[in-house]
Amino acid sequence: MSYDIDYLTLLSQQYPTVKAASTEIIRLQSRQKLPKLTEHFMSDIHGEYESFLHILKNASGVIKDKITQIYGRTLSERDRQVLATLIYYPEQKLEYIKDEVDDINDWYKITLYRLIEICRVVASKYTRAKIREFLPEAFGSTIDELIHANTDYGSDKETYYNESISTIVELGQADDFIVKISTLIQTLAIGRLHIIGDIFDRGPRADIILDTLTKYHSVDIQWGNHDVQWMGAAAGSLACIANVLAISTKYSNFDCLEDGYGINMRPLTVFALETYADDPCECFIPRNPNMVYISQHDENFWAKVHKAISVIQFKLEGQIIKRHPEFNMDNHLMLDKINYENGTIMLEGKEYKLKDTNFPTINPENPFELTDAEKELMNLLRSSFLRSEKLQNHVKFLYEKGSIYLTFNNNLLYHGCIPMNSDGTFTEVTLFGETVSGKSLMDKAEQLARDGYFAKNGSEEKEYGKDFLWFLWCGCYSPVYGKNKMTSFERYFIDDESTWVEIKDEYYHLIEKPSVCNKILCEFGIDPNNFSHIINGHVPVKIKKGESPIKSNGKLLVIDGGLSKAYQKVTGLAGYTLLFNSHGLLLSAHDAFESIESAIKEEKDIHSTLDVVELAPNRLLVEDTDAGKSLSKKITDLKALVDAYLKGKIKTH
Known part of the structure; x- marks a missing residue:
């Protein structure tokens, strides 16, 4: 040797x-x-924090399945549901149970026995040393002993086990014990959490989701285009800041900005009211997918804000496109194609009438230039984003735990696509003087995205990186966007829906072929014959139209099922979770989540349908990971x- x-x-x-x-x-x-630990994959959460937190608490339905496995023959469905809800929301559910139970001490003892047994089952894949890392300071040693005790009739530890439970109840510590062991069950039920992009936008509180993820025991994130947009805003990119604000106003989503991150919206609202005082801004009436009450007055007010920041957005984007011809995004330039005298725009040789022709801040001779007032406004907004401590901490976490792609346990994870040509070759893109494609494109994209945040202020790398973060958000050949353009301007200003079309990258047609998926896996050093898969999100799967999340005979899975309420009417469901356990891949499709209150009071869990995608040839062990x-x-x-x-x-x- x-x-x-x-x-x-x-x-x-x-x-x-x-x-x-x-x-x-x-x-x-x-x-x-x-056995290998269970991995959970989720994507496109889009700020829907209540649904997200509930899916984490019920481990995509795994905890309920464990309860059925253990108590399916001895407890009624109602009792199993109450037990599940207690595990999900122990503190809140205990208050309701105490009002309903006659003999609370007897209930405590029975429930403690049940919770210990459930904990023992979900802990079975872990070493005892690993479990000790998760044990709470209070009751940790007691839980350790109880879930590893031999409680068979006549065993030496049976008396110890029974006495421990009785003592917990007699000392009035049952509530605290239930909370601690329920939290431990939730933790052990998910071995690793993968977030396949798009934590931000549309839904109300992406900041609450990130607060949870920063404390999570095992997590990684593959950035989505909505994430890199916020990352760019936190880096100080004015174009990204404008996009973040435009989307927040478009979806009536101000809690995340103001309450979550303390972004001062007053300069923008003052500017909007002064600039568009008599403008109804009808094309910019906010959407309201979260059904938040908004008065007619507030709706008109936010429409002015929405228009003000959108016009600034189109100007700033035009400046980036002109700075970087290599981004190949001239088809996004709109303000220079408008005939400001007759209110029309010429696109690809055809003239369209604009629905809104009031542009008080645009100089037709130099349409992409900000006015002095707009420059002052954007400097104030940039300062607010840069000084938001919570936003900066969350973005640093996204860089620490995140990446453009990840190879993990023979699976390839990314949010959008690998840009491809119609002949199945990888598209070549020139970025910062280097021509890249396939894996090298993904690696270069990650490097530039990191430069945009971490490079020295004022350096060429920093300035290019900030512009590149905006490119990742919406650019042609961006691997996290994957379309030829983002038609925001056309949707606001033009009635003809043919101008709204966003053409998907050839990747989305080619991935129906197993040979293409195998080629992608090989490009990233993964053996396509070794129970390997591609897992991505980004494009909602329209179940209502007969689409399937399972592509290429199971080689690729798209797990954006519409957790965002804005998409649920289109998809026909309310999200997916992909589970990868020691037996194989399972897809959990979720119905809409009503509310945490109804879950606690009425045990209204998310109804989830679990389907087997593919079984492993042999049970997968730790040595296979x-x-x-x-x-x-x-x-x-x-x-x-x-x-x-x-x-x-x-x-x-």
Whole structure:
């Protein structure tokens, strides 16, 4: 056996004896034989924090399935549902239960037994050492003992087990214990959470979702175009800031901006009222998918704000497009195609009448130039975004846990697409002087996106990176957008819906072919024959129109099922969660979530339908995962260390 003596000597400091190294080998090899943990994949959350939090709490229906597995023959459906709701919302549900139960102490004891048994089942895939990392400070050692105790009739620990539960109740600690063990069950039910992009926009509180994710025990994020737009805004990109504000006003979504991130909207509202005082701004009436009450006065007020920031947005975007001809986005330029005298616009040789012709801030001779008042406004707004501590912390988290793509356990994860030509080749794009395609395009995109936030202020890398973050949001050949253009201007100003068409990248047609999916997997170093898949979101799956999230014979899965309320009428459901457990892939389709209040009071859980996508050839163990490969390497190194100890090549400490 050959040795790297320097490395083994370093390793010997951590494992100073044959016994220490051997003990660790035994521990790691035993762990390799555990079933792999369950991964949960979600995408396109779009600020719908209540639905998102509930799906996390019920682990996409897994917790309810575990309860049925254990108590399906001994508890009624109603009792199982009450038990599930208690696990999801222990503090709130306890208040209702206490008002309904006659003998609360008896209920406590029965419930504690049930919760411990459920916890034991969901903990079965973890080593005891790993479980201890999740245990709460209060009751941690007690929970550890109870879920690992042998409680068979006549066992030595049966009396200990029963006495522990009785003592918890007698000391008045049952409520706190229930909260702690319920939270532990929620944690253990999801081994790893993957967010396949688009946390922001449309829904009310993306900030609450990110507050949750920053505390989550195991999570990664693949950026969506709505995410990079906010990342660009946090970096100080004026075009991204304008887009963020335009979408927030379009969807009547101000809580996230104002309450969540403390963005000062007053300068914008003052500017809008002064500039568009007598303008009804009918083309800019906000949408209201969240059914928030808005008076007629407020609707008219926000329409003015929406128009004011949208016009600024089109100007700033035009400036970026002219700075970067390599972005190939001239088809987004609109303000220079308007005939301001007769209120028409010429697009691709055809003239269209504009629905709104009031442009008091546009100079027809230089339509993309901001007025002095607009420049002052945007500087104020940029300062507000840069000074928002919570927004900056959330964006830093997105960079820390996020990426354009991720390879994980033989699966390839990304939000949008890999830009492709009609012949199945990867599209070549020139970015910052480098021509890239396929994987190299994704890697270059991530580098530039990081430069936009982290590069030195004023540097060429920083300025290009900020513009590139906007390009990622809506650019042709952007891997997180994947369409030829974003037709926002046309939708606002032109009645003819043929001008609204956004043509999808060829990728979306080609992925129906298994050979194309295999080519993409190979491009990223993944063996397409080793139970591997592509998982992405971005494009809502229209179940109502017969579309399926399962593409290319199961090789690719699109998991945007419409968690956003703005899309639910189109998709016909309210989101997907993909589960990857030791047996294979399962797709959980969710109905709409009514409210947390109805879930607590009436046990109205999200109804989820679980379908098997593909079963693994053999049950997957830890040794079959990326973590298992790392453990195998460590085991090999430790065996070399033991051998070196035994042959006297390294001295024990």
